Amino acid sequence: MNFLKGIAASSGIAMAKAYRLVEPVLSFEKKVIEDANVEIERLHTALTTSKTELETIREKAKVGLGEEEAAIFDAHLLVLSDPELITQIEDKIKTEKVNAEQALKEVADMFVSMFEQMDNDYMKERAADIRDVTKRVLSHLLGVQIVNPSMISEEAIIVAEDLTPSDTAQLNREFVKGFTTNIGGRTSHSAIMARSMEIPAVVGTKTATVDIQHGDFIIVDGLKGEVYVNPTLELITQYEQEQIRFEEQKAEWAKLLNEKTVSVDGHHVELAANIGTPNDLAGVINNGGEGIGLYRTEFLYMGRNELPSEEEQFESYKTVLEGMNGKPVVVRTLDIGGDKELPYLDLPKEMNPFLGFRAIRLCLEEQDIFRTQLRALLRASSYGNLKIMFPMIANLDEFRAAKTILEEEKQKLVSEGADVSDFIELGIMVEIPSTAIMADQFAKEVDFFSIGTNDLIQYTMAADRMNERVSYLYQPYSPAILRLVKMVIDAAHKEDKWAGMCGEMAGDEIAIPLLLGLGLDEFSMSATSILKARSQILRLSKNEMEELAEKALQMSTTSEVVEAVKALSDKVMSI
Ligand SMILES: C=C(OP(=O)(O)O)C(=O)O
């Protein structure tokens, strides 16, 4: 039995065979061939196998993700049967007497660079399609298997170097019981998505792909951040008991579904959910969410080849607003960048993507993208209680510029006769230290704050949220972070505004007593954490937590703070 320690990213216990999701090696040598016909036949066999495979993937994507996501594969199927591409590969094999792999690569590279140089987004997307399809055909020529998470059709635990947010979105919950990765932290987006999909996960193990072989039986303990490879029967039985206990605990929490979240001394706070797509709505309702505190709209833009249209966005926003039936829905405008990439935007690679051209910075420059989203939001506003929030605001000029654009679009829509609500609150994410420090000034102009601690911690501590090697610095309970949070909440309250938090800290059981004491009004978290948080807050006294927070703000280290919270007694800690 082998044991790996990582970061507990999504709670629960999974036991199944390992499914390794590793990039295949597609290297080959250029060869001079004797018989061109043999090579051409190999090429056609690889093309046919790729076609059958893509059709199956397309079908699965259609069932699991919907027609729109599946349409991406139509573009790939088109490339596969493009006569111009195929004839040129055949000609190369015949005239230059090279192997099919070499001919395929040279012709594909030529098309890719031709399309990439065109000043046309549609053509640039075709370059990405050709690259993808070439990889698939090449894998069949070489007899190497390309793995695709959406193709998993038996119970498995994924083992990977890392999972991108779009890989995670494609996971089929029926078969994927859990995952473990080499890199990543609790607030990397794949971890956040795992929590909302209720898939147990341990990230940042450093060596999962080395220590775990395809088909090994593994246990992923997402509560403790541990992974066992080929465990003993005794351990399996122990974990089966553990699974039962976890389910019983969840059943207890479920009794609080329709309760208000009120402390023992009568202070009410709002427990809201973070979502990525309208598909997450059911989870919010089934977990007793009192609103949506963060709708990460960037997922609408991901896993596809082009920007979503205004109409498409309008439909998604309307679905969420109607689904929440008048409860608050905070929609965050496009926050692309960092670990959330959009290949079709074709932005230059940056040295420090988390500090680069992203989120509101990109939206203020690429205004077509921004205005389309704002129009869709404004049109949807009459279907519910919409609040709009801008991400990554670093100074007041950015907020004012974004607000002006929103107002311009609103005027246009109103003059076109559209129905736009007059009660849309406008707020910002506080996730950059400069904004927390200047919160008193912002509070005069915004309607609310939502503290994005996932980024606020990484920017304050200069510790990458995705890097497990610096995770010791990435501490939500650090007095430095608590002081910033206090500044933001106090600044909001001074201007009669509300302050929420949508970073993962809001659902963390050690942070919750402190945040209640600091006066946070709204806690927004993975839907699956809501009932547990409610059960905890129902046992806390706001007055006592104020005293605790006061003391914590004067402490000098994170561990002192953690000890003080834990000393509150088992009564207020869930586990
Ligand atoms: C909620 C946040 O945004 P994201 O995790 O999407 O960066 C945050 O930074 O805390």
Ligand SMILES: [Mg+2]
């Ligand atoms: Mg953020």
